[in-house]
Amino acid sequence: MQTNLSEHAKRLPRGEEAESILRSCVHCGFCNATCPTYQLLGDELDGPRGRIYLIKQVLEGNEVTAKTQLHLDRCLTCRNCETTCPSGVDYHNLLDIGRAVVDAAVPRSLGQRVLRQGLRAVVPNANLFKGLTQVGQVLRPLLPEALKAKLPRAARAAKPRPAPRHARRVLMLEGCVQPGLSPNTNAATARVLDRLGISVTPIREAGCCGAVDYHLDAQEAGLQRARRNIDAWWPAIEQGAEAIVQTASGCGAFVKDYGHLLEQDPAYAEKAKRVSTLAKDLVEVLRDEPLEGLGVRSELRLAFHCPCTLQHAQKLGGAVEEVLARLGFGLTAVADSHLCCGSAGTYSLTQPELSKQLRDNKLNALESGKPQVIVTANIGCQTHLDGAGRTPVRHWIELVEEAMN
Structure with missing residues (x-):
């Protein structure tokens, strides 16, 4: 595509990157065929x-x-x-650049500002979010249906974690909403890894990955969270931690992008690149281990929802399904498994109508094989899908841990 960027755009920190991405697009339109919002709205500008x-x-x-x-x-x-583009257009980075320019030029309504700033104040704060979730559970009968749908249907307390005892050590991003919404997910991960001879070293100073701020008009605040996480992890990395494990694929996709996002920061560029190299989704760690030693036995029939951040951002489509099949779980077929469930971070709150349509379409596909449980790899997808009150939705590692002998 030919471009003629304005002088202002050329001076942007990522102006040259934007121009390169624009020029790689040949405008073929293959992307529209797999775009969830284009399929719903049929508007060229929503593709x-x-x-x-x-x-x-x-x-x-x-x-x-x-x-x-x-x-x-x-x-x-x-x-x-x-995933669809034959020209390899780096769309998400172009979108980040474009959104920053647009948001700087177009003031949002008061309601939108309050919503976005409220989300930024609450969601990345794990302790505050967990406390509000607990209050919400107590007051559940009094809450409107829209808020009830954001709370877990079944509260599962975190089981005890094994103390670090193995020579092999990994770090784990605890996340910001997962400890409140699904507190046993990371604990189950630690127990499964312990059985495989891998200990999780806790790094309490590491917090939100930064994606919430970054995608809600506050890119620099998101990058500051990335820098804080790098600082928190760095001593353990220097001491030989072999990976930084993420159990939420949305966080994992963002952490894997630290190296790119901070490549122009002289104080953090090399460290960020190292962190991105070490960042691994949980399935990347488990698939190379002797899983037979877990002694998993289960008759459960599962449907797996592969989050967009796992299959399109991290290019790990099919990896969890392969691990679950190796462990003996029965997996149902899922039509249109490439399509988004509508969670997309805070999208279900900023674009609720579109999000609900996508959720219902996704659940119809997931339930077509009549699974007993739907499993996924991202807390946002898990909460969003489970909020419909239909087939229970859980993180896949919890089912694995429960089935171990």
Whole structure:
């Protein structure tokens, strides 16, 4: 695609990167065929090709409007288009650049500002979020249905974690909402890894990965969280930790991008690159281990929802299914498994109507094989799908841990 960026755009810290991405797009439109919002709305500007054109216009100095902002806001950043694109267009980075420019030019309504700032204040704060979740459970009968749907249906307390005792050591990102919504997920992970001879070294100073801030009009705040996590992990990395494990694929996708996002920061560029190299989704660790030693026995029939951040961002589609099959779980077929469930971080709160439509479509596909339980690899997807009150949805590692002998 030919470009003629404005002088202002050329001076942006990522202006050159944006121009390179724009020029890689050949405008073929293959991306629209797999875009969830284009499929729902049928509007060219609510598909990747149209959004790329809008960003191109903005960076070439054309008027930036609230309509432009709306079409960019509606993007799930599921990155399905990147999987489909024959030209390798780095769409999500272009979207980040475009959104920052648009958000700086178009003031949001008071309601939108309050919502986004409220989410940024609450969601990344693990202790506050967990406390509010516990209060919500107590007050559940009094809450409106929309809030009830955001709370876990079945509260499962975290079981004790084994003390570190093995020579092989990994770190684990605890996350910000997972300790409140699914507190046993990371504990189950630690117990499974312990059985395989791998200890989890706790690093309490590490917090939210930064994705919530970064995708809610506060990119620098998100990068600051990334820097704090790098500082928290670095001593353990120097002492030989072999991986930084993520049990939420959304966090994992963002941590794996630290190296790119901080490549122009002279104080953190090399450390960020190292952290991104060490970042591993849980399935990347387990699939190379002797899983037969876990002694898993289960008759459960499962449907696996592969999060977009696992299959499109981390390119690990099919990896969890392979591990579950090796362990003897029965897996049902899932139609259109490449499509987003509508969770997409805070999307279910900022775009509730679209999100609900995508959720219901996804659940219909997941339930078509009549599974007893739906499992996934991302807390956002888990909470969003389970909030419909249909087939129970859990993290896959909990089912593995429960089935160990």
